[in-house]
């Protein structure tokens with residue numbers, strides 16, 4: 001199985017750290033609002049990666065965090081802990097419900113940031129002991145990037161100017177890079193959203209949350225770390241600096257990133273007012289399976305440009321494929337043919353090649369659809385017997401264990 005690794009910038013043969021077993025961490029939703037379908041493109045791809053691993057016979061342990069403490073959450077809750085809990089609970093419920101409807105296999109653990117504060121504090125203390133973090137006059141704690149020589153190793157970014165700035169915000173771009181925040185000392189705008197810890201009164205920065213939770217639930221190193229492409233910098237770059245700074249180990253062996261879903265050639269984004277939710281598409285008559293199929297219709301390392309005609313085309317394709325598969329169940333009379341069995345075997349082997357070639361789902365989906373069309377032709381010519389049809393259904397079920405669209 002080959003996967004493209006952002007860290008080494010090439011396709012690499014996948015070899016797990018422990019034989020037969022894969023540990024993966026995927027950055028979950030910030031539950032300050034409801035996720036849009038651009039967010040779900042990433043989650044659906046992550047689900048398919050997990051399914052390909054299962055298809056290959058691995059046991060998979062999957063951890064997806066729930067970000068319920070970060071700047072946007074605190075702002076949305078207007079400094080009220082009670083309101084924060086309500087907003088987080090409501091959006092987490094919605095996220096899990098959509099995930100279920102979109103046929104995502106649940107993660108093994110969904111750790112919440114708010115329930116892992118101690119692990120974050122311990123990690124920050126370790127970074128301070130190692131001289132990689134320092135406190136400012138206000139009591140905030142920053143990671144000193146000048147002390148981590150390989151800073152930039154994931155984004156492969158050459159920092160033009162020095163990195164002497166300090167960034168208090170959780171999310172920022174490469175151009176603003178500098179020492180980033182680990183611990184935010186309490187401010188009036190935080191209201192009663194704070195924890196009293198050995199580091200003082202305050203709350204964790206966003207990046208330390210994923211370092212602490214991935215180490216706690218998967219150990220270090222683990223196999224695969226995934227997220228959207230905008231996580232490469234700053235989130236994952238900082239996660240590597242923190243985890244490696246504290247333990248001496250790069251947290252994951254393979255780093256996979258999913259490209260954006262675009263609308264009118266620009267990134268789908270809630271803050272920019274260009275986003276659709278799963279519910280909106282449902283109201284317009286698109287089924288969950290069509291939405292899922294559509295989000296998988298472009299290779300994950302390419303942008304997918306969202307359009308309604310594209311979505312409608314996908315809906316027709318899925319419908320046609322399903323109709324043909326339904327007919328396979330009713331095949332009787334004709335005798336089995338070798339031609340049909342050959343087509344089935346070849347399709348299954350092509351399918352395996354494609355999914356193992358850096359998760360090439362569009363090609364895999366094509367293989368499935370052309371098998372179904374071929375079987376349909378054979379049936380019309382009386383060359384598809386009941387034995388063929390039952391073998392075909394078995395093969396299609398196996399393929400759909402990866403795609404999660406048909407059954």
Ligand SMILES: [Zn+2]
Pocket residue numbers: 026027028210235
């Ligand atoms: Zn994360």
